[in-house]
Amino acid sequence: MEIEIRKLDGNEMEFVLSGANPAFANSIRRAALRDVPIMAIDEVEFKVNDSAMYDEIIAHRLAMIPLTTPAKGYQLPSECGCREGRCEKCSVDLELKAEGPGMVYSESLKPSDDEVRPVSGSIPIVKLENGQRLELVAIARLGFGKDHAKWQPGIVAYKYMPVLEFDPKLCNACGDCVKACPKGILEVVEKRVRVKDLTQCTMCKACVESCSSEAVRVSGDPSKFIFRVESTGTLPPDQIILRAIESLREKFEEFPKLVKKL
Ligand SMILES: [Zn+2]
Incomplete structure (x- = not known):
């Protein structure tokens, strides 16, 4: 598992979590919203x-x-x-x-x-x-x-890392998808479509709809997540995540003790 911090600025943070799965990513999100005092x-x-x-x-x-x-x-x-x-x-x-x-x-x-x-x-x-x-x-x-929502430290959300595939056999580099992309993250370089910043993709599939030769495929990588954290200002955003993980750790430490009592 890997974490890459892409942005940590004031009350906002963005990081990429790799090598995980949706259940794990969601447990971090839920702990951050529910279990950080x-x-x-x-x-x-x-x-x-x-x-x-x-x-x-x-x-x-x-x-x-x-x-x-x-x-x-x-x-x-x-x-x-x-x-x-x-x-x-x-x-x-x-x-x-x-x-x-x-x-x-x-x-x-x-x-x-x-x-x-x-x-x-x-x-x-x-x-x-x-x-x-x-x-x-x-x-x-x-x-x-x-x-109560008054004790919620901010907003924590994630999305799958987008996967954009252009079939080189079908793509004729017409540029229709470049014009269709509302985020403007595509460009044609040397007769090939290139993605400028994959993390900005919202997976709206406007590129798929615009392509007459069906050369574009959009999907999400369920092992890689882009997390966005926005604090209300009560705690720095990195502290929200660290304390969420701490609360998860405490729960996992508690669990075997309860099992032994059975
Ligand atoms: Zn007291």
């Missing part, structure tokens, strides 16, 4: 809410604001000795005090730990009219994407 607002204590929005709507909006997750340090509420998810080892308070008129943005959330802060300060929460006040304490905790 990140911080999100889980409970809100309202002190004043003069806004037009119900407490529940504001609480829901707060929950969907991505927060940065520190590399180490916080415990899952279910594993913390406090048993309530309310101590400094398993929760972070973010205080908000605002008065209208004006829009309240995520930058108004002031965390008790600066390592757990909104990824962006410009996410609108609620609009306050003249004299209206909003005061609350939002409590952030670690959680899993399998329990």
Whole structure:
């Protein structure tokens, strides 16, 4: 098995996984979306809410604001000795005090730990009219994407590596497929069709349909996958994948122990 990182830039990553199979690739994707713990607002204590929005709507909006997750340090509420998810080892308070008129943005959330802060300060929460006040304490905790989308660290998707074949006996290098390709990844060089960047192929088969001599074949390689990871900003994208693999490893270590108990 091999991994080739093609892009790692800010919140985005792209890599090619070779020598694997669809079940393995999908287990990485699912673990990344479901089993990587990140911080999100889980409970809100309202002190004043003069806004037009119900407490529940504001609480829901707060929950969907991505927060940065520190590399180490916080415990899952279910594993913390406090048993309530309310101590400094398993929760972070973010205080908000605002008065209208004006829009309240995520930058108004002031965390008790600066390592757990909104990824962006410009996410609108609620609009306050003249004299209206909003005061609350939002409590952030670690959680899993399998329990709620607010704990999903981003988007992880993959596709099979495309395979484009041009039969040299049938292809007359007419260039119809070059014009038909919406991604513009084909070219004719020395009377042969060449693929400029195979990873950009979406397997739409426009090239197959355009070819009057039926010289083109498009398929996917089920042992090679192009992964794309886009983080919400809560964790770097490579960390999402590494922690997903760590969670899989823990499950596989647990499995033989359970089997031995049978
Ligand atoms: Zn605790």
